[in-house]
Amino acid sequence: MPDPSQPLAPALLERILERATTAPSDHNLQPWRFLIVQDPRNRRRLRTAAWNRPEATQAPAIVIVLAYLYPVRTHLQPMLDQAVAEGHCPPEKAAEIRGRAFATLGKLADPEPWASRSAMLAASRLMLAAEELGVSSTMLEGFDEPALRREFGVPDDHAIVRVIALGHEPEPEPTPGRLSLDEVCFSEHFGQPWRP
Amino acid sequence: MPDPSQPLAPALLERILERATTAPSDHNLQPWRFLIVQDPRNRRRLRTAAWNRPEATQAPAIVIVLAYLYPVRTHLQPMLDQAVAEGHCPPEKAAEIRGRAFATLGKLADPEPWASRSAMLAASRLMLAAEELGVSSTMLEGFDEPALRREFGVPDDHAIVRVIALGHEPEPEPTPGRLSLDEVCFSEHFGQPWRP
Numbered sequence: 242m243p244d245p246s247q248p249l250a251p252a253l254l255e256r257i258l259e260r261a262t263t264a265p266s267d268h269n270l271q272p273w274r275f276l277i278v279q280d281p282r283n284r285r286r287l288r289t290a291a292w293n294r295p296e297a298t299q300a301p302a303i304v305i306v307l308a309y310l311y312p313v314r315t316h317l318q319p320m321l322d323q324a325v326a327e328g329h330c331p332p333e334k335a336a337e338i339r340g341r342a343f344a345t346l347g348k349l350a351d352p353e354p355w356a357s358r359s360a361m362l363a364a365s366r367l368m369l370a371a372e373e374l375g376v377s378s379t380m381l382e383g384f385d386e387p388a389l390r391r392e393f394g395v396p397d398d399h400a401i402v403r404v405i406a407l408g409h410e411p412e413p414e415p416t417p418g419r420l421s422l423d424e425v426c427f428s429e430h431f432g433q434p435w436r437p
Numbered sequence: 438m439p440d441p442s443q444p445l446a447p448a449l450l451e452r453i454l455e456r457a458t459t460a461p462s463d464h465n466l467q468p469w470r471f472l473i474v475q476d477p478r479n480r481r482r483l484r485t486a487a488w489n490r491p492e493a494t495q496a497p498a499i500v501i502v503l504a505y506l507y508p509v510r511t512h513l514q515p516m517l518d519q520a521v522a523e524g525h526c527p528p529e530k531a532a533e534i535r536g537r538a539f540a541t542l543g544k545l546a547d548p549e550p551w552a553s554r555s556a557m558l559a560a561s562r563l564m565l566a567a568e569e570l571g572v573s574s575t576m577l578e579g580f581d582e583p584a585l586r587r588e589f590g591v592p593d594d595h596a597i598v599r600v601i602a603l604g605h606e607p608e609p610e611p612t613p614g615r616l617s618l619d620e621v622c623f624s625e626h627f628g629q630p631w632r633p
Binding site: 265368435 | 472473560
């Protein structure tokens with residue numbers, strides 16, 4: 242459980258967020274956004290929407306990780322322009338990527354699964370970055386999604402994929418065990434043992 | 438692009454997979470599985486299902502990351518037993534966790550979004566672990582899901598969340614740019630600037 246008396250230094254939080262944004266994404270579309278809640282009154286409102294999990298108010302910072310459903314419309318062109326300007330991508334290739342992105346992602350009937358999975362990559366980097374920088378992170382798995390959306394003004398073109406509490410842990414909790422590789426890995430075909 | 442002449446040492450692949458399984462998950466349910474394809478003939482079949490992406494055959498190992506939809510049924514009890522046996526969790530708490538997991542995750546109308554998002558955490562760790570261990574990873578974003586499922590025998594109770602090519606890169610590609618924190622972070626309320 243994070244220690245509520247230990248604040249999170251703004252520069253440390255910024256480093257964690259910066260590392261989160263290094264996650265890879267399809268066409269570099271970065272369909273994630275982070276809503277950071279630190280104000281104690283807002284954390285109390287968040288706790289109410291997060292099934293009263295105590296971490297919501299004990300942790301000094303809560304990051305609501307959002308998946309943005311339409312980055313093809315707004316992020317694609319600036320990212321391609323930047324890649325061209327920096328010499329990483331010839332203009333013809335940029336035009337081809339643009340066409341392909343519109344033909345596939347631009348036409349998804351429901352972009353939510355695609356965007357959510359991508360945003361989870363950023364959520365994962367965020368938690369690992371926190372760990373590497375000595376900050377503990379806890380996923381608040383259960384939350385009242387409509388309530389959270391209403392309280393923090395999250396619009397319909399964003400999905401809420403995770404709520405992560407960040408803070409300093411006085412005593413680290415024991416790491417829970419894991420299934421062995423033999424239980425989760427297969428070789429060549431589903432069901433075939435990983436190790437011969 | 439990975440160098441097809443450079444194989445991936447089995448011990449290195451195993452370390453990457455092991456780090457992938459350290460991802461956190463709700464109730465430690467670990468709803469992920471990894472199907473590793475290395476046989477050249479199977480990689481050719483995979484390439485056909487992956488929109489003919491050349492990495493599918495150039496990379497020495499392809500990991501198909503799967504989300505397992507029903508870990509509450511099969512993984513929960515062994516994980517709780519282990520936590521109790523190792524003294525990390527009193528038996529009463531284990532019973533309480535079991536009840537809560539069945540009441541929430543056991544009753545999801547569609548467990549796919551939950552399982553997929555969790556499996557993405559493992560996919561992310563896998564790619565980061567590869568990077569840290571000097572192995573390059575590429576997500577093959579587009580694939581013919583039913584074809585891949587058929588070719589590699591993936592059953593209906595697993596979703597295919599990512600196909601990741603692993604290999605040794607002769608020349609690293611330039612890292613594409615990222616949106617700035619000001620563009621992806623908000624403070625306290627959606628739309629409020631991250632930096633005052």
